[in-house]
Amino acid sequence: MTEYLSYTFDDSEEFINTFDELPLWSASFGLLLLKHLELQPNLTVIDIGSGAGFPLTELAGRLGNSCKLYGLDPWVNANKRAKQKIKNYNLSNVEIIECSAEAIPFPKNSIDLIVSNLGINNFDNPQAVFSECNRVLKPNGRLVLTSNLNGHWKEFYSIFYTTLKQLGKESLIPALKQDEEHRGTVESISKLFIEHGFIISRHFEEYFEMKFLDGSAFLHHNFVKLGWLTSWLKLFPKNELEEIFTSLEHNLNEHSARNNGLILSVPMAYIEGEKIKRKETTFSNTIKKINGTEHRTKI
Ligand SMILES: C[S@@+](CC[C@H](N)C(=O)[O-])C[C@H]1O[C@@H](n2cnc3c(N)ncnc32)[C@H](O)[C@@H]1O
Incomplete structure (x- = not known):
């Protein structure tokens, strides 16, 4: 009998534990990826940085059983969660x-x-x-990245620079600039592809906005704390944090009152490269120790 005809919905605690599948943040980029990715049968696929299982499990479902997928991530707890989803979704x-x-x-x-x-x-x-992607891909194999770009939350960074200037803390601006610019541009990411033996075969850019009531809501937002605040806190001397963030929150709130909320831009890109040649590299000396390494988020 066709397997799916015997499916019954099991409203168990285990099921509901993985029903709320992914952060809203990841979804915007995942939708861009799923919109443009060309699906073919019989593929062997890797998802790098598969985290808690997205878009890995969704892609597995959309590609079906002629394809085999592997999620690679050093994050131990996220991998446990991804494995639970794979079991719950019966993949x-x-x-x-x-x-x-x-x-x-x-x-x-x-x-x-x-x-x-x-x-x-x-x-x-x-x-x-x-280098590793080039090594393991077949000739003409595809590498597809979706990412937020430099320009991410530019309105927020602009108010942050103004705040540091108002406080006479210009010397702290370069650290913040470096944090803002660690995100690539389409050009800098494309350069990485080309330097590693790929041609850019397809590329799409989109843009969305995130809206918060004000700076106080923004700075207290759970995912903002997890994804970004933790890295901002490392940029400045500990004994100056209170002063900096009190002024920043005040300035963000004033901006929000004038502009009907705090509206932050997120530019994003889908970049697809095709392997054209083998990049000669050694990879044995790049193996990272997994146990004991700190898990970092910087998005
Ligand atoms: C922002 S999260 C994205 C997770 C997931 N793809 C999503 O869309 O929700 C980035 C992921 O990359 C993983 N990561 C960081 N460095 C990595 C590496 N060298 N190899 C594989 N994964 C890595 C992190 O552990 C984390 O799960």
């Missing part, structure tokens, strides 16, 4: 491999497609990841 075509993409545990020329949703801003060594 037989996906596996999680706990590792860094700086050393992908596959032979050369063995993979058809590599995707990474919001991965690139998080890699400590993007050069090593690109």
Whole structure:
């Protein structure tokens, strides 16, 4: 009998634990990826930085059982969650491999497609990841990245620079600038593709806005704290944080009152490269120790 005809909905605690599938933040980029990605049968696919299982499990469902997918991530707790989803969704075509993409545990020329949703801003060594992608992809294999770009929340950064100037703390501006600009541009990301033996075969840019009532709501928002505040706090001397953030919150609130809320731009891109040649690199010396490494988010 066709397997799906025997499906029954099991409203168990285990089911509901993974029903709320992913952060809203990840969804915008995942939708861009799912919109443009060309689906083909019989693919071997890697999702780099698969985190808690997105877009890995969704792609597994959309590609079906002729394809085999692997999620690569060093984040131990996220991998546990991803495995629980794979079990709950009864997916037989996906596996999680706990590792860094700086050393992908596959032979050369063995993979058809590599995707990474919001991965690139998080890699400590993007050069090593690109080299590895080139090594494991088959000739003409595809590498697809979706990411937020430089320009991310430019309204917020502009108010932050003004605040530092008002406080006479111009010397702290370069650190903030570096934080803002760690996100690539389409040009800088494309350069990485080209330097590692790819041609850019397709590229799409989109833009969305995030709206908050004011700066106080923004700075207290759970996901803002997790994804961004933690890295801002590391940019400045501890004993100056109270002064800086009190002024910043005040300025953000004034801006919000004048502008009907705090509206922040998010430019994003889908960039697809095709492997044209083998990039000669060694990868054995890039293996990262997984146990004991700190998990960092920087998005
Ligand atoms: C912003 S999260 C995105 C997670 C998921 N793809 C999503 O869309 O929700 C970035 C992920 O990249 C992972 N990551 C960071 N460095 C990595 C590396 N060298 N190799 C593989 N994954 C890495 C992090 O552990 C994290 O899960």
